[in-house]
Amino acid sequence: MTDKDINAKHKARMQEQKANVDKRIAAAQEDKGLLLVITGNGKGKSTSGFGTVARAIGHGLTAAVVQYVKGTWDCGERDLLEKNGVTFHVMGTGFTWETQNKETDIQAAQAAWKHSKTLLQDPSINLVLLDEITYMVSYKYIDLDEVLEALSNRPKDQHVVITGRACHRAIIDIADTVSEVRPIKHAFDNGIKAQKGIDW
């Protein structure tokens, strides 16, 4: 084939692909607040949630974050996002294997969930990130049915992002978009320390 032939073939293939994409875009016409779930055992779930918050506030939307596990230590994304108008609620007990006290963990989870419910009833908040809430459901520190009810009854334009491993199937069922982040490899397993700006 000559270069001209190759280019003509490329153009024809791309035109066909564009037609397919345009058709799918035309078919997708519904506007609604989305429930996004980012689950799985790989690295990048919370950063994806925070990236979505950055995207939303970059567009002038309002956003609020509840951090159910991380956030007790110095945290780069919180510093930046708070400076740019995002409100944070940090559960503040750290990983459960640090506290080793189930009762105080449950109390902290319940307080964070109570705050989350007020966000999920507030139409002035365009995006709510419930970071690592999945663990609280797995541990039964907060009630699955309450979570499902609050998500289902939220303002209809409000977006919600849920992150954390092993998201409960019932939450996945009512979600609009679900991604599973799988670990292929992790630097930590090769003796490399958690790096500031990357891992925290």
Add this chain to the structure above:
Amino acid sequence: MTDKDINAKHKARMQEQKANVDKRIAAAQEDKGLLLVITGNGKGKSTSGFGTVARAIGHGLTAAVVQYVKGTWDCGERDLLEKNGVTFHVMGTGFTWETQNKETDIQAAQAAWKHSKTLLQDPSINLVLLDEITYMVSYKYIDLDEVLEALSNRPKDQHVVITGRACHRAIIDIADTVSEVRPIKHAFDNGIKAQKGIDW
């Protein structure tokens, strides 16, 4: 079991877990610039990359972004991050099925790659995000060996994040941390439009 027994059991289990975690943290002592790859077909790869940028600049690190595919239209995260000191280079031809011209696509990819190489030689940049560069390698618009060489010879403390589907195996081999984002479901497939602040 009484409540007291349950709590004691919980505490013992958590102590054991903490000991394991602490042992792994103690074993991980190396400091180095990380190469992170976020690949796969699911939603959340670029937002995870941008979330990492937000985290890094929140810690006072410097960051630069090269967007190989997206970024030709209004983009929430760019607005926020540029305002906070991140430099952006946008390849600027849009999706390849929009341009339908292979030659100009290759020129644009080469220009973006040339800029990326200068970033990968600049020790004053702590984090480089090469957003959706994987497609350029797949299409052979930029040379795999050049990419591998530039990544391998970068300043030793510099972090790099690579996003995009179908990352080449040779890049995965030299990466420190690799996550694969798998699609479980996507709102778009159910007729819901791309939503401002979430999808762009």
